Amino acid sequence: MTWSDIFSGFQVATLPMNLVFCFLGVLLGTLVGVLPGIGPAGAMALLLPISLKITPLGTIIMLAGIYYGSMYGGSTTSILVSIPGEPASVMTCVDGYQMALQGRAGPALGISAFGSFIAGTFSVIALMILAGPLAKAALKFGPPEFFSLVLMGLTLVTYLSQKSAAKAFMSALIGMLLSWVGLDMINGTTRFTFGMIELNDGIGVIPLVMGLFGISEVFMELEKNERVDLVKAKIKNLLPTREDWQQSKWPILRGSVLGFFLGIIPGGGGIIANFMSYIMEKRLSKHPERFGKGEIAGVAGPESANNAAAGGAFIPLLSLGIPMNATVALLFAALLIHGVRPGPLLISEHPEIFWGIVASMYLGNVMLLVLNLPLIGIWVKVLKIPYRIIFPLILLFCIIGAYAINLSTLDLKLMFGFGILGYLMRKFDFDPAPLCLAFILGPLMEVSMRQALLLSQGSFAIFFTRPISATCLGIAALLLLTNLIPFMKQRRKKLEEIQIKE
Amino acid sequence: MTFSAAVISEAIQLEIGTPKSPGSGFMIFGAAGVLGLLALRQFIKSLHFQGREARQASGAMRWKRVVSVILANIIYIFLLQPLGYLLCTFLLLCFLFQVHEKGRWVSAVGGAALTSLLSYLVFSRMLQLHLPRGLFPFF
Numbered sequence: 001m002t003w004s005d006i007f008s009g010f011q012v013a014t015l016p017m018n019l020v021f022c023f024l025g026v027l028l029g030t031l032v033g034v035l036p037g038i039g040p041a042g043a044m045a046l047l048l049p050i051s052l053k054i055t056p057l058g059t060i061i062m063l064a065g066i067y068y069g070s071m072y073g074g075s076t077t078s079i080l081v082s083i084p085g086e087p088a089s090v091m092t093c094v095d096g097y098q099m100a101l102q103g104r105a106g107p108a109l110g111i112s113a114f115g116s117f118i119a120g121t122f123s124v125i126a127l128m129i130l131a132g133p134l135a136k137a138a139l140k141f142g143p144p145e146f147f148s149l150v151l152m153g154l155t156l157v158t159y160l161s162q163k164s165a166a167k168a169f170m171s172a173l174i175g176m177l178l179s180w181v182g183l184d185m186i187n188g189t190t191r192f193t194f195g196m197i198e199l200n201d202g203i204g205v206i207p208l209v210m211g212l213f214g215i216s217e218v219f220m221e222l223e224k225n226e227r228v229d230l231v232k233a234k235i236k237n238l239l240p241t242r243e244d245w246q247q248s249k250w251p252i253l254r255g256s257v258l259g260f261f262l263g264i265i266p267g268g269g270g271i272i273a274n275f276m277s278y279i280m281e282k283r284l285s286k287h288p289e290r291f292g293k294g295e296i297a298g299v300a301g302p303e304s305a306n307n308a309a310a311g312g313a314f315i316p317l318l319s320l321g322i323p324m325n326a327t328v329a330l331l332f333a334a335l336l337i338h339g340v341r342p343g344p345l346l347i348s349e350h351p352e353i354f355w356g357i358v359a360s361m362y363l364g365n366v367m368l369l370v371l372n373l374p375l376i377g378i379w380v381k382v383l384k385i386p387y388r389i390i391f392p393l394i395l396l397f398c399i400i401g402a403y404a405i406n407l408s409t410l411d412l413k414l415m416f417g418f419g420i421l422g423y424l425m426r427k428f429d430f431d432p433a434p435l436c437l438a439f440i441l442g443p444l445m446e447v448s449m450r451q452a453l454l455l456s457q458g459s460f461a462i463f464f465t466r467p468i469s470a471t472c473l474g475i476a477a478l479l480l481l482t483n484l485i486p487f488m489k490q491r492r493k494k495l496e497e498i499q500i501k502e
Numbered sequence: 503m504t505f506s507a508a509v510i511s512e513a514i515q516l517e518i519g520t521p522k523s524p525g526s527g528f529m530i531f532g533a534a535g536v537l538g539l540l541a542l543r544q545f546i547k548s549l550h551f552q553g554r555e556a557r558q559a560s561g562a563m564r565w566k567r568v569v570s571v572i573l574a575n576i577i578y579i580f581l582l583q584p585l586g587y588l589l590c591t592f593l594l595l596c597f598l599f600q601v602h603e604k605g606r607w608v609s610a611v612g613g614a615a616l617t618s619l620l621s622y623l624v625f626s627r628m629l630q631l632h633l634p635r636g637l638f639p640f641f
Binding site: 166170173176177184186187189191192218219222223224388389392395396399400404407409413416419420423445449450453457458459 | 526543632
């Protein structure tokens with residue numbers, strides 16, 4: 001990293017069209033964050049087809065803007081309505097809404113925005129420092145390392161799944177199987193195409209993600225009849241006071257560091273960061289009894305953490321070429337669609353893309369601070385739009401987006417098929433995120449495994465004799481074992497109960 | 503489990519190969535096998551599962567709402583090419599604007615007409631996307 005790299009990044013990011021894409025991305029991200037019912041993954045999926053008409057850098061700037069913009073927007077609904085606009089703002093509801101009820105919605109929104117800005121800036125700087133060395137280290141990765149890293153990532157995603165780990169595993173396996181539809185990349189055999197030429201290139205990522213995240217979320221929301229009770233008090237004093245800063249400065253700093261490193265690990269991201277930061281602040285606080293009753297640290301820390309995690313997630317994506325959560329996987333897919341492969345060679349082969357993304361993230365954070373403070377009134381009005389108007393528009397955009405890929409109704413059928421699948425998965429407590437991540441990583445995993453076995457002439461020992469690969473597999477095995485421990489404890493408890501009854 | 507069995511049989515036909523020379527069905531066989539075992543575990547677990555309380559009537563009504571939207575969209579997909587984007591989208595939106603909450607038909611029809619026309623102008627004319635013309639080839 002040199003100053004000239006950073007300067008060239010800002011040169012590219014400040015080109016008029018890239019500034020427009022950045023603004024569009026953060027605006028849409030904030031909107032998506034404010035509106036419950038559609039997440040950043042769904043919004044990014046909606047825009048993927050349109051992104052085909054713009055440059056790779058413009059695409060990633062816009063989609064990245066949606067990703068970290070949604071973290072800002074999610075706090076607005078959490079604080080004003082006690083409904084998390086995004087899962088990554090769940091813990092913000094706890095103290096944020098209480099502050100709003102006490103007439104302190106303004107300081108809650110203000111500290112949330114400033115904390116997010118500070119954390120976002122921190123994560124961009126850390127990304128600039130760490131990405132290069134990590135990319136150099138990644139050049140030592142061969143097929144065994146990539147296979148083991150992907151396996152570890154998928155295992156961690158299933159381990160951290162909020163629902164059953166076994167079901168998350170099944171979801172991931174289904175995603176892998178779906179990713180192998182089409183031509184075998186090694187020997188050219190067609191697999192599961194059922195004679196349809198359109199499937200020779202495999203199932204498109206756009207219909208899959210739009211169906212799983214966009215359409216299925218609409219179906220889930222249609223079942224609800226929730227009324228949105230907005231806090232009626234006027235929102236004022238958005239600038240935090242000196243005392244607010246005094247109480248928030250350390251939670252913001254701690255949240256930034258914690259969130260950034262949680263964003264790097266597979267399956268991490270905003271949700272875990274938001275949750276862990278809240279727990280940490282409550283533990284470290286001199287007055288833990290105040291948490292849950294409108295404690296500003298309970299807003300500042302978690303909101304900083306989720307924004308820092310969004311930045312941290314770019315490190316494995318850009319340096320290793322491995323997305324560590326489903327939302328970032330869409331960024332990965334967007335780059336692939338444009339013929340740019342993220343990974344260790346991205347910085348050397350496409351420095352303008354890497355440094356352009358980094359610079360645009362900083363500019364995006366500045367734009368978000370402006371959007372989320374003076375324009376808060378607009379977002380409050382958006383919250384009042386009835387869902388019966390929003391959901392048909394979401395469906396319409398999904399339809400146009402899916403049709404636009406190949407001008408084929410097959411993509412529409414696939415999208416609705418995945419929409420129904422995603423809906424049923426949620427109804428039966430299957431997490432769709434592992435399916436999406438496994439779908440994106442499945443081809444890499446298969447090719448790496450087969451190449452590794454060809455290298456070792458059929459010996460699986462290659463995965464255990466190479467240090468990085470062995471470490472990743474060890475972590476994956478440990479996670480599987482720790483999943484089994486609660487299960488075994490439960491079994492023993494049930495057996496004991498049966499014995500007592502007898 | 504049925505899905506896993508079907509995939510395993512297809513993987514065998516694709517040729518599993520050997521570790522020394524893995525075939526097209528190698529990873530598919532492994533993944534489908536693990537999936538089948540997990541599915542079997544879930545099935546056995548579900549045999550001990552206590553039934554849930556019956557859904558309330560209002561919940562059943564909302565479930566019907568989801569089914570009606572799914573059916574509407576399926577019909578839309580099949581009518582898209584013959585009827586064209588404008589007419590098909592207008593009819594779909596008229597239905598969808600009424601699904602969530604019963605409101606005034608006039609505003610639903612007006613909103614559907616405006617939205618379908620605007621979206622056609624933006625995507626077909628401005629962004630040059632070739633949307634199906636159907637019954638209106640002159641558009």
